[in-house]
Amino acid sequence: MPYFDHAATTSMVPEVQKLFVEHLTQAANPSSIHNSGRKARAIVEVAREQIGRALKTHPSHIYFTAGGTEADNLAVKGLYWSRQKDKARPRILVSAIEHHAVLDPAHWLEKTSGAIVELIPVNQKGVIDLDELTKLIAKNETDVALIAVMWANNEVGSVQPIEEIVKLANAHQIPLHVDAVQAIGSLEIDLSRINLDSLAISGHKIGAPHATGLLVLRNGFKVDPVLHGGNQEPEVRSGTINTAGAAALGLAVELAVAKQAQHAARLQALRDKLIKEISSLVPDCVVNGDLENRLPGNTHFSFFGASGDSILMLLDQQGIEVSTGSACSAGVAQPSHVLMAMGVDLFHAISSVRITLGTSTTETEVNQLITKLPQAVATARLAGLNVGKKEAVKE
Numbered sequence: 304m305p306y307f308d309h310a311a312t313t314s315m316v317p318e319v320q321k322l323f324v325e326h327l328t329q330a331a332n333p334s335s336i337h338n339s340g341r342k343a344r345a346i347v348e349v350a351r352e353q354i355g356r357a358l359k360t361h362p363s364h365i366y367f368t369a370g371g372t373e374a375d376n377l378a379v380k381g382l383y384w385s386r387q388k389d390k391a392r393p394r395i396l397v398s399a400i401e402h403h404a405v406l407d408p409a410h411w412l413e414k415t416s417g418a419i420v421e422l423i424p425v426n427q428k429g430v431i432d433l434d435e436l437t438k439l440i441a442k443n444e445t446d447v448a449l450i451a452v453m454w455a456n457n458e459v460g461s462v463q464p465i466e467e468i469v470k471l472a473n474a475h476q477i478p479l480h481v482d483a484v485q486a487i488g489s490l491e492i493d494l495s496r497i498n499l500d501s502l503a504i505s506g507h508k509i510g511a512p513h514a515t516g517l518l519v520l521r522n523g524f525k526v527d528p529v530l531h532g533g534n535q536e537p538e539v540r541s542g543t544i545n546t547a548g549a550a551a552l553g554l555a556v557e558l559a560v561a562k563q564a565q566h567a568a569r570l571q572a573l574r575d576k577l578i579k580e581i582s583s584l585v586p587d588c589v590v591n592g593d594l595e596n597r598l599p600g601n602t603h604f605s606f607f608g609a610s611g612d613s614i615l616m617l618l619d620q621q622g623i624e625v626s627t628g629s630a631c632s633a634g635v636a637q638p639s640h641v642l643m644a645m646g647v648d649l650f651h652a653i654s655s656v657r658i659t660l661g662t663s664t665t666e667t668e669v670n671q672l673i674t675k676l677p678q679a680v681a682t683a684r685l686a687g688l689n690v691g692k693k694e695a696v697k698e
């Protein structure tokens with residue numbers, strides 16, 4: 304079944320799956336001090352070192368979490384709380400196109416803890432505006448608790464100017480959190496070259512099991528924990544460490560980083576073919592996001608006059624799986640906050656379809672999609688757009 308939703312999740316790497324299953328049946332509690340506990344602890348620490356080597360940072364900077372959402376929550380809430388200790392720093396500067404795992408904790412802090420969330424605007428390509436970020440910092444650099452900007456966007460694939468953002472944050476000694484969930488394995492991440500403070504990674508985007516992930520924390524910035532309990536990841540996170548998950552994540556990160564250049568080049572060739580063919584076969588469509596600085600496996604189209612959801616369902620009926628940029632609420636398509644931040648109109652936003660490629664994607668599958676997509680768009684256009692019909696929904 305041609306699957307084009309690798310940004311949502313991708314299948315487990317066979318070697319990773321093998322290691323995961325092996326440890327599932329053996330692992331004791333890594334906090335126990337008997338022999339089996341010590342063996343489990345050794346597995347966790349080997350994985351931590353493996354990740355440290357791959358990302359080029361010290362293993363002590365790595366904290367295991369149960370996924371990307373938890374790592375993002377820990378960074379946003381934890382940095383915010385810890386930055387209030389010596390003085391009030393209410394402002395959180397967050398890019399307008401962040402994943403909800405970053406945006407929602409920031410807005411939650413606004414509701415519950417007196418935070419002031421200021422959105423860093425993006426341009427039409429979905430890239431943050433560095434001048435606007437500079438202006439936001441300059442308003443008063445001493446009252447900013449943290450800055451959060453993702454490395455690459457999960458919807459439109461635009462890659463952010465992370466090196467410049469790091470320099471800016473470093474210059475003002477403001478902690479910077481970077482969500483690298485979509486970047487790892489697709490873009491080069493070398494933490495010996497880039498001095499960032501906080502970085503989130505999710506396992507299931509790179510072939511590790513669901514609900515595995517990690518937060519990298521550096522440069523002396525501390526987080527207050529979100530989860531309290533046994534203090535297993537000292538002063539940062541409580542909860543029994545998922546030994547088999549940590550081992551799987553260690554291997555998945557090592558493989559993703561080692562194969563990144565080759566993987567990116569292969570996906571980019573397939574992606575460019577898809578963009579070229581669809582743009583010439585389907586009238587009235589545009590590619591959203593940055594055409595140059597873009598994740599190698601991401602394509603994101605808007606097909607004017609058709610609803611993205613209809614195209615998704617029509618392809619699904621033929622065994623081809625894609626995704627849309629819109630969320631469905633009470634049967635009515637809601638536009639993506641990412642596309643709206645890029646300044647597109649509602650019709651443009653809800654006619655969007657995201658097609659993301661991954662390790663298992665073949666050229667045959669891409670050709671199948673190129674054959675089927677034009678007809679799906681034509682049929683969806685006959686059905687028209689289901690926008691602004693909220694009044695028709697009774698509940």
Ligand SMILES: Cc1ncc(COP(=O)(O)O)c(C=O)c1O
Nearest residue numbers: 370371372402404457484485505
């Ligand atoms: C950019 C980004 N951040 C965070 C997450 C959340 O990660 P997880 O699914 O591991 O909780 C995702 C998942 O879609 C993502 O794409």
